[in-house]
Amino acid sequence: MANFALKSSSNSPLEVNEVMRFIRNRWGVLYQLKILIKGKSLYLQMMWGFLEQQSFPFNESEYVEHLAEVLEIVNRLGQAQKVRNWLLKVKGKPRIGLALSLPLKGDERLEEFVL
Secondary structure, eight states: OOOOOOOOOTTSOOOHHHHHHHHHHHHSSOEEEEEEEETTEEEEEEEEEETTSTTOSOOHHHHHHHHHHHHHHHHHTTOHHHHHHHHHHOOSOOBTTBOEEEEEOOSGGGGGTOO
């Protein structure tokens, strides 16, 4: 596996290509990332489904579009560096029925996503 790092600048937003390269390099496939709203909490989840899977519901352009939407929320919440750190340190990988989950902290901007 090639050595690849995410951007280290805490002020820079996450970019789709940056995250895709990292996920593919670390896990070998492009797992789906999604935002989960549970009560008044928000989570970033790495799901067990992946782009290269025959039954995956997105084609590549739809995957990129969906990932851009997820990263837009992360970036607007100011959580880009927290997500970078999580991607670097999270142990294991998603398994069927078990997503990897990161709670996202927000300020008043969280109300924009959690109604």
